Amino acid sequence: MSYFVTGATGFIGRFLVEELLDHREGDIHVLVREGSLPRLQRMIDRWETTRVVPVLGDLSQDRLGVDPEWVAAHRGSVDHVFHLAAIYDMTADDATNDAMNVDGTRHALALAEELDAGCFHQVSSVAAAGDHRGAFDETMFAEGQHLPSPYHRTKYESERIVREEATVPWRVYRPSIVIGDSQTGAIDKIDGPYYFFPAMKQLRERLPAWLPLLGADLGDTNVVPVDYVAKAMDHLAHLPDRDGEAFHLVNPEPQPVVEMINLFCAAAGAPRFATPVDRTHTHAGPLALLPRALRPLELVSSVVRSAPGQLVLDQTLGRLGVPAEVLAHTRFTATFDSRRTEKALAGSGIDVPDLESYARTLWSYWEEHLDTSTARDAAARAALQGKYVVITGASSGIGQVTALKVAQAGGIPVLVARGKDKLEATRAAIEDRGGTAYVFACDLSDLEAIDRLCEQITTELPAVDFVVNNAGRSIRRSLKLSQDRFHDFERTMQLNYFGAIRLVMGLVPAMREQHRGHVVNVSSIGVQTNPPRFSAYVASKAALDSWSNVVASELVGDGISFTSIHMPLVRTPMIAPTKLYDKFPTISPAQAADLVVKALVERPHEINTLLGNAGAVAHTVAPKTAFRILNMAYHVFPDSAAARGQEGASGTRESEQIMLARVFRGVHW
Structure with a gap:
């Protein structure tokens, strides 16, 4: 034939x-x-x-x-x-x-x-x-x-x-x-x-x-x-x-x-x-x-x-x-x-x-691949044209869409993740649209691999203008079920905190030499709202926030600045295993990527949601009341079947779960 x-x-x-x-x-x-x-x-x-x-x-x-x-x-x-x-x-x-x-x-x-x-x-x-x-x-x-x-x-x-x-x-x-x-x-x-x-x-x-x-x-x-x-x-x-x-x-x-x-x-x-x-x-x-x-x-x-x-x-x-x-x-x-x-x-x-x-x-594909609003944004083009943007976790989700949007604005994404094949597919998509991207495969939980990555980036690229710390690990498990799983805390800190700061520390000398650089940390609304069962994840993000706040004062004179985005719940592969989230109100990876682009362009100290700010105020003004409300949510939202080591998901109290999820839109429960 x-x-x-x-x-x-x-x-x-x-x-x-x-x-x-x-x-x-x-x-x-x-x-x-x-x-x-x-x-x-x-x-x-x-x-x-x-x-x-x-x-x-x-x-x-x-x-x-x-x-x-x-x-x-x-x-x-x-x-x-x-x-x-x-x-x-x-x-x-x-x-x-x-x-x-x-x-x-x-x-x-x-x-x-x-x-x-x-x-x-x-x-x-x-x-x-x-x-x-x-x-x-x-x-x-x-x-x-x-x-x-x-x-x-x-x-x-x-x-x-x-x-x-x-x-x-x-x-x-x-x-x-x-x-x-x-x-x-x-x-x-x-x-x-x-x-x-x-x-x-x-x-x-x-x-x-x-x-x-x-x-x-x-x-x-x-x-x-x-x-x-x-x-x-x-x-x-x-x-x-x-x-x-x-x-x-x-x-x-x-x-x-x-x-x-x-x-x-x-x-x-x-x-x-x-x-x-x-x-x-x-x-x-x-x-x-x-x-x-x-x-x-x-x-x-x-x-x-x-x-x-x-x-x-x-x-x-x-x-x-x-x-x-x-x-x-x-x-x-x-x-x-x-x-x-x-x-x-x-x-x-x-x-x-x-x-x-x-x-x-269909909508998600259009929003992630065909929405050209970033390309039409004069401020985005002015800030990103010809700039090298290192993006971790760029093989899927927020990182991948951020890379596509940076390329739209004339920026040059530097794609970092473990899976090289997926990174190459993202680079091919960028090149098909006339852009340029670089691929560096790296396991960001391996500190020595990060050191080699930083050396490779600073040697092969003429500049490092932006770093987006997006790669992360999330674990939803109560303390009660974590007594024999201390490694959950170690693994989460290894990637979300140690890996992120090792990368920034490895690239800071190049940014100092340029007298410019901006770091965007994709943090979590959980840092402001402290939802139960996320002690490992929230602690790792809070540590990164605190580290960035301290070193920002040391590096501002070198032209290096930081933005922390306290991101609400995003519909990404990271939350897919938690079936509870299937009916939750979430933002899309493209909406999250728009926040990252905003951080790159405007360089604010923080980007927060209204609910995140309200949670932070509540913990400051009425901490005991806040903990009581969170304890109620702790009992309404059970540990997942995976966290309990069981097959199948719990279907109890679904109406209460959905109600709370809608009231506290974007919070990880």
């Missing part, structure tokens, strides 16, 4: 190639422009395969500009040509859409015919249905539908070319709006609902999550994760006797736009939208007597698509990064019937997951 794929370095194409590598045999020939060869080579290296073979060419040229000698050598040997290269962008103009979607399809089809390919697989879109009203099934195509944008028109036209002009067997795939991987959240670009994410982040930062906002019924949309699309295409392409058919890769159940937005708002921790007037009011009662064009949903759609409406949207939502064209085409007037596709996929285990089950995964 042999394949030829266009658009393999793109979003859907990358996932399809991975499916083919995992489930099929034979070479996968990939069309690539000469300028994109380095990117493709990095992907091949990550795939660890010799089966992906680059073929130089260009979508804009006849037969994709592939060398005639290559074509002659492979004529009759290519079983499947997958054509995915196209513009998937509502905001692109006519000329771009025509060149990529229409001419590109014609050139790809010509190459497939020259190769005498077994089957030509065209990735179209449900946009080919245009503004068709009602059900649109897989047998339908030319139904006289209005095509409201260049994107709709060219997707329709490219599918028409395949249907009417192909001399080789063909199959067509019509995905709806394709979003990130349902398992990892991975996505390459901002499109569809992602345009709304920056606005959701702004809402989260400015308004409480419990505050309901007024929304409007914007009709139905349809989104599917890229992993479903790639798996379905791979399966459908290899079914016998399905040539000449189209397949709808859609969610069988249309999703109200507002419902989709609210799922992402919930994932972000932002306020949600209520729609006091929706289709339940317009399909029944007095409003149902109105002509369709005068119903609220149609009026809203007409206003949004009108020239004045687009102008207003450009000056309002457009400033938040939501293009007016996207809002105008978020709603589908057609309902996409996918029963034929579902029947063809029956028994394969391939189906569309419920968006609610992976909305948080």
Whole structure:
């Protein structure tokens, strides 16, 4: 079996190639422009395969500009040509859409015919249905539908070319709006609902999550994760006797736009939208007597698509990064019937997951990898541009996201952790975005290894401008269960305190010589609130705080300063083993990384939360009362099953636990 794929370095194409590598045999020939060869080579290296073979060419040229000698050598040997290269962008103009979607399809089809390919697989879109009203099934195509944008028109036209002009067997795939991987959240670009994410982040930062906002019924949309699309295409392409058919890769159940937005708002921790007037009011009662064009949903759609409406949207939502064209085409007037596709996929285990089950995964990936707010922050760029930032614990969680944000602002992350493979993956992600990073693998609980690390860093790098002490160990165990586990205290102090100060002490001479440097310690809200069962962890963080406070007075004259961040509970791998936290209010690693970036840029002595400050005041003003309240929490939150040396988690007093967790938001219990 042999394949030829266009658009393999793109979003859907990358996932399809991975499916083919995992489930099929034979070479996968990939069309690539000469300028994109380095990117493709990095992907091949990550795939660890010799089966992906680059073929130089260009979508804009006849037969994709592939060398005639290559074509002659492979004529009759290519079983499947997958054509995915196209513009998937509502905001692109006519000329771009025509060149990529229409001419590109014609050139790809010509190459497939020259190769005498077994089957030509065209990735179209449900946009080919245009503004068709009602059900649109897989047998339908030319139904006289209005095509409201260049994107709709060219997707329709490219599918028409395949249907009417192909001399080789063909199959067509019509995905709806394709979003990130349902398992990892991975996505390459901002499109569809992602345009709304920056606005959701702004809402989260400015308004409480419990505050309901007024929304409007914007009709139905349809989104599917890229992993479903790639798996379905791979399966459908290899079914016998399905040539000449189209397949709808859609969610069988249309999703109200507002419902989709609210799922992402919930994932972000932002306020949600209520729609006091929706289709339940317009399909029944007095409003149902109105002509369709005068119903609220149609009026809203007409206003949004009108020239004045687009102008207003450009000056309002457009400033938040939501293009007016996207809002105008978020709603589908057609309902996409996918029963034929579902029947063809029956028994394969391939189906569309419920968006609610992976909305948080999508949000987290966007917030950690695609949110560009740091890059747009002039203060962050001024403070970090060209600066070397040593970040410990950079292989995951807060450290990894901090590294990505530092690189966004033009800084140079120096990645430190035990696992070199994960650090290399983070460096690759930074380099793919045009940044620079360095990797130094080190066990930060080994003091001699830290000494070697400091020597290596100061020898190989021209400067050390910032140090972020983020690596840490957390242990949740009561004193009662720690009587025979003194090593818990030793291990925690070894990494959280001795390792951190050994690193700083090893790098201070270089910073003294530069007459500048700033150290950020990722401490804990527990230092201020003293939650029970965290005596080992809180003591180690408090020791680091105290050490930093003392040496700050000694080093301030050398231009070296310190910031301690008393971080609330963060949703990281470190807290994952404590299942109790699954239902707790937590901040995301990206929110925590934003605090680290703030510490790097503004260099305050401390960054605290309101609750942390209240806890510190309570322990100063009314210590006995504070201890009584904490003792109550001690009895409400039991030791974990792991701490008791048992399997399974305790489910007792869950309602009291959740209530206390919400009242004391961000505290480790």
